[in-house]
């Protein structure tokens with residue numbers, strides 16, 4: 001803590017106290033000048049160890065209710081993390097339509113895709129960066145997240161992007177010759193929505209071009225027209241492998257923005273469901289890894305475990321893939337009778353099966369042969385913006401549940417498994433161990449599950465149905481909450497939880513209405529996949545397959 | 561009680577129609593077609609075009625409890641040339657649309673399409689700038705399976721419906737005249 005004060009002092013001396021504020025503990029905001037932006041960034045990175053770029057997020061101020069303070073149309077928010085002190089800083093810069101920003105790819109490699117996204121969504125140019133679309137297709141016209149863009153305007157695409165297009169090659173300085181191999185989204189390895197173009201020399205990979213956006217569904221634009229509670233089902237569909245974690249992340253962000261405290265029971269339940277979702281996510285990722293690396297039956301072992309846990313979700317809320325189980329201010333409903341018992345039994349049986357699976361794979365020579373490939377160095381991982389299991393596989397001990405515990409993560413006992421080389425095998429091991437740790441957390445929480453009412457927040461939670469039938473006041477409250485939704489005071493927040501793939505953050509700007517003004521998801525997959533081309537360069541094609549599955553890219557979250 | 565006398569003599573009728581009962585007259589092509597349909601129904605090779613959450617549901621269908629094997633459609637082939645049933649599960653965006661179309665075009669006839677889930681049927685919850693509002697605007701669809709995601713039972717029911725249609729020779733992608741001519 002002492003160090004963070006010192007650091008704040010240091011930054012304050014540099015930037016002046018009018019520009020730098022601490023708006024929440026360990027979260028700072030810096031309002032930067034466009035001219036001095038580059039300078040500020042290098043100071044932050046070089047002298048203050050803000051070394052992990054989390055996210056770049058644009059905002060269009062065109063239709064802000066309370067008027068636009070800066071007088072400029074756009075604002076860009078950079079979220080950067082100091083890994084040692086666990087401090088997040090938001091660098092805010094305002095600019096007009098005609099102005100352009102300096103590119104910061106020299107400082108953080110991972111900035112490239114984020115900058116491309118800002119251009120794609122807002123039409124803001126970065127110096128030295130060509131106009132390259134990333135999420136929308138190459139024939140798209142307009143910038144969808146601008147407030148004056150009609151959300152229902154669709155522009156059909158006539159033909160897919162050609163294989164390794166000439167101008168992209170020129171842009172990246174790639175050779176004209178060579179054998180290009182196309183791995184289309186319909187290829188099973190890409191899980192439906194990624195395109196990988198590889199330049200091969202014999203069996204070795206010379207270059208890789210990536211194309212994403214095949215599952216860009218316009219989540220962020222949709223959110224601008226929906227109530228806070230209506231958004232929850234859409235968050236399910238971001239990372240559908242661990243939908244519950246998205247629900248929790250979203251509701252936690254909204255609650256923090258509203259500064260409300262949820263009941264103890266709700267917190268505990270969120271932990272339980274969050275960990276169950278993490279287990280499912282890891283199981284799916286390990287299962288597909290086994291399948292794609294040549295052990296197709298492995299998939300069924302993992303999927304069978306998943307099925308057991310899915311049943312818990314189904315018995316709680318009726319669906320397992322997209323459960324939508326939280327509400328702002330709590331959970332959708334209380335546990336059904338006997339659920340805790342079922343859960344404990346399932347946890348025990350899964351734990352048991354995990355030991356078997358671990359015996360089956362971890363010591364297997366051919367499995368090791370196949371997975372001891374494509375190591376990643378810790379410093380590169382930070383540079384790219386890795387978080388979650390992939391970062392921990394490189395040996396960096398960073399888990400949000402440990403370093404800035406939310407809910408009761410500070411009170412439960414669990415360990416953070418770490419790898420050393422960051423190769424595919426390490427990622428596999430870290431995930432295997434994380435499953436065990438998650439199960440451990442679940443049993444601890446269920447042992448001390450707080451009792452009492454679940455949804456207690458006044459003016460946010462719906463009144464109990466039994467009251468609604470009897471009491472006129474409760475009925476009115478119920479009606480108005482359903483009809484108008486929750487009102488959130490003006491403000492902004494970046495709130496993150498430890499998702500299954502890494503830091504899952506939600507940035508929300510509210511202008512006081514019942515719909516958010518701007519929502520941005522910080523998808524953990526985005527930086528992971530961006531690094532793919534560099535990790536696999538110089539390796540064999542089969543190793544690239546192994547790396548791709550080990551990164552666990554979920555297109556729904558990647559493209560939003 | 562008076563005995564009710566049958567108004568028609570059934571034995572006689574049977575004798576009359578015996579010929580029709582024992583002898584099947586058909587065109588040779590018709591017989592071949594019937595055999596073809598039967599064999600198609602019993603070994604459907606599926607191309608799962610799964611993009612998102614529905615794909616996950618489709619994957620778990622082939623898991624432990626529900627088996628796609630029962631449907632005779634457990635052979636998934638990720639090459640369009642070798643498959644005859646395309647299952648579109650998941651959101652299809654404008655960027656994805658030409659790829660889906662090319663997969664469909666590469667499939668050799670006779671071919672059938674199942675649109676699984678709300679997104680494939682109508683864009684589902686995503687009425688936005690980037691999502692195709694139903695795959696039927698790109699390719700002909702035979703069977704729609706509703707749900708977001710559809711339950712395993714719904715998917716199984718959808719497959720049964722598909723098989724019925726195949727047996728009857730109904731096919732969306734091909735115009736009725738061409739079916740006739742092809743026989």
Ligand code: SF4
Nearest residue numbers: 613614677678679708
């Ligand atoms: S229909 Fe629902 S579950 Fe299926 S892909 Fe669309 S959003 Fe996902």
